[in-house]
Amino acid sequence: MKLLRIVLVLLLPAVSSCLPCRRRDDYDYDSIFSFGDSFADTGNGAVVFAEHSLFSPATKPPYGMTFFGQPTGRNSNGRLIIDFIAEKLGLPFVPPYLAHFVLNTSSSVQLGWFDSLKPSLCSPAQECKDFFHKSLFFMGEFGVNDYSFSVFGKTPLEVRSMVPDVVKTISSATERIIKRDGAKAVVVPGIPPLGCMPPNLAMFPSTDPAGYEPGTGCLRQFNEIAVYHNTLLQDAIKNVQKNHPDVRVIYADFFTPVIRIVQSPGTFGFTSDILRCCCGGGGKYNFNMSAGCGMPGATVCEDPSTHLFWDGHMTEAAYHFIADGWLNSINES
Template identity: 85%
Template sequence: MHRRAPYSTTTMKLMLRIALVLLLPAVSSCLPCRRRYNYDYDSIFSFGDSFADTGNGAVVFAEHSLFSPATKPPYGMTFFGHPTGRNSNGRLIIDFIAEKLGLPFVPPFLAHNGSFRQGANFAVAGATTLDASFFSDIPGVGKFVLNTSSSVQLSWFDSLKPSLCSPAQECKGFFHKSLFFMGEYGVNDYSFSVFGKTLPEVRSMVPDVVKTISSATERIIKQDGAKAVVVPGIPPLGCMPPNLAMFPSTDPAGYEPDTGCLRQFNEIAVYHNTLLQDAIKNVQKNHPDVRVIYADFFTPVIRIVESPGTFGFTSDVLRCCCGGGGKYNFNMSAGCGMPGATVCEDPSTHLFWDGHMTEAAYHVIADGWLNSINES
């Protein structure tokens, strides 16, 4: 049998070079696959309102015989292809963050029958920071403020824990590898109150709202062993189409010249975010071994409003993509998902969907939050 002669040294070197060249594309193509984040998480637990609600609101509204527009088309049209209970045309901030961290979408606590080992979402559309009883005396509003406040959501979390970790002493270890989101909270507290209070009176609520948020953050650190908590601020209230449509200013000076947003509403948001950041610093000081992260919701929205083209949005940036007409395409009697409403041709060019943000806007905001989560 003829035996092949061994390769010469020169031939071997040449073959090695060829092999390396052939392997380089495969190696380089895997580089983007590597995790770019400094921290790994096994699960996400989220609290908040419609900016984070992935389906709980639909259950709560149905229990109270209230209409939930997010259960009707065209909600969900961009990504999911059908309504999911999210108040957007697609994914929310929490969805983008879960994707980037390699975790599944965070399932809604009230509407999910499967496992919550990789996280649970307790956020509900319309949820307030303060308990529902606080709003009971506001004419025409009390009946719409449901029992879904921050304290109620924390009680839901407590009820879930035995299925996640047992005995109870093991829970702190389980939650060490979890990422918590405490809110966004506050928008509904102020939005409901403005129907029965003056803006200075609404402003006076801010310290109590912020104190409740910081106390809830302290609670999940002390009681549950959270090691990473993201605490979002609130977006610019004066730029939200519902406020612009329902509370127009008769004085041109009531609008910010650079944005067209309502000045006093935005001042309340700035005040809230300033106090919240101070409160977060105190929580961080009390727990130096915990990462307490402020997530800026205000600045990215303002930047989009001031320079929409930079982000690929239309110049008519304060107008809803889906709605029932008017200057801001917001109409309570013909809201998105209701008869009489229309939807824009390309939601990706709009900042606002129905008064909440579009998927495209949430993507921009999520990128900023991810940077904060990674760098803090």
């Protein structure tokens, strides 16, 4: 899966280590390792694409306006899910691992970069084993970019056919950090409803009204792909858990909290124009590739906390709501 490999390179890995830190509640983790795409990126993309402003708008205002007061490379107005989880665990924010960006290398080579980081974290081998036993690993979210990018030139049916391979890649990577690195707690997030995301709504409109879900206004076929992915992923996670009964392998639901907000935005304090980006360059969904957030021609809403979507990614308010659900899953598993 070439696209998934590229994403792994981009964000491999981000680590937040705080050995003296003590837990605030029932959690007991000394560090966080996060593998993921732009929903979890705390600044790697800004470095990787530093010379390509089209791909690094998160380095410019109004990104970061709500919490940090300046751009940090996060694709949001403030904190991400991983930030809220780190805060809850009493750990510092996860910094970016400024990895080199290399195309067309195998996933084993890219995951090998994680190995290159280990000597700076722990040694000898036994100490590393103990260190990773007390770490919380996030394997994803992965899949959004694979499916969204693949729509260019592929039918929805062809994109759907990719799902088993994407899920297999995620489960294999999860097995790898358990077997090779000794991970004892791995969170594997699903993907959000692809059909509700403003970039997909703006770029792939349906000519048939039946192509939209009546209760949400989201693209039906895109959401069906997301549901299919999440179903297969949960089955794969159960198999990984069965293979490693002494490890906590936790599914994090990304789909349900987002769809709940879309279906009933007022209940959660969001605007009724729920599928529209807070920051963007106009159009029905306020999403425009040539005038994206942080670029000339873009505008920003008055109150991002009332919006689900920031620039196609989500707002800090939305991430906070999603993070609460993930923390419950981590605590209960």
